Amino acid sequence: EEQLVESGGGLVKPGGSLRLSCTASGFSFSTFSMNWVRQAPGKGLEWVSSISSSSNHIYYSDSVKGRFTIARDNAKNSLYLQMSSLRADDTAVYYCARNSLGHRSSWYFFDSWGQGSLVTVSS
Amino acid sequence: QSALTQPASVSGSPGQSITISCTGTSNDIGAYYYVSWYRQDPGKAPKLMIFDVSDRPSGVSDRFSGSKSGNTASLTISGLQADDEADYYCFSYTSSATYVFGTGTRVAVL
Numbered sequence: 001e002e003q004l005v006e007s008g009g010g011l012v013k014p015g016g017s018l019r020l021s022c023t024a025s026g027f028s029f030s031t032f033s034m035n036w037v038r039q040a041p042g043k044g045l046e047w048v049s050s051i052s053s054s055s056n057h058i059y060y061s062d063s064v065k066g067r068f069t070i071a072r073d074n075a076k077n078s079l080y081l082q083m084s085s086l087r088a089d090d091t092a093v094y095y096c097a098r099n100s101l102g103h104r105s106s107w108y109f110f111d112s113w114g115q116g117s118l119v120t121v122s123s
Numbered sequence: 124q125s126a127l128t129q130p131a132s133v134s135g136s137p138g139q140s141i142t143i144s145c146t147g148t149s150n151d152i153g154a155y156y157y158v159s160w161y162r163q164d165p166g167k168a169p170k171l172m173i174f175d176v177s178d179r180p181s182g183v184s185d186r187f188s189g190s191k192s193g194n195t196a197s198l199t200i201s202g203l204q205a206d207d208e209a210d211y212y213c214f215s216y217t218s219s220a221t222y223v224f225g226t227g228t229r230v231a232v233l
Contacts, residue, residue: 044227059221108216109159113168
């Protein structure tokens, strides 16, 4: 069974740092581009960052650029999000999501999601 | 990177059809046929319903259909059922090689 499992969420003070992890299983992780998407409590979905299969293409939303760093370790089937200079408005459930592989379709949608990890930024 | 614009809520009676609009710009929806739609139930991860404007993943009912005209995409749910109640989000690739979600629409079955 294909699965994405996030971990590393928790309570952090404003200005602090936190690293989220997403562990993949049941599919060839190294083949897929990956993403982080977040959802603040009671709010909509927001794309945060994406990374290509070999890490040579990385993109961020304007809201996290310069503060968050996406990375992956294909040997460990893992995706990461290093978050620093955290603010209250970074409080959200963070999902990792997989891009389509593009078989009979484009690559530009997410066909598998984790269950999410809650990050709370509060003093 | 402004969110795509969706109505906050759409409602219909069982059996009716409803359409959710999603308005973007010439840099996202208008630029590509890379619009997808996701359903999200409370406390759950989003689920893919439509990709590449109008294609359905296997397992998604053919009551769900998508289209696009200019900078606006649409999701139509035909034969509305109580189980269709959820939040629905549109999503598009952008000319900056980033992505953008819609503001989300709550579907209610009366």
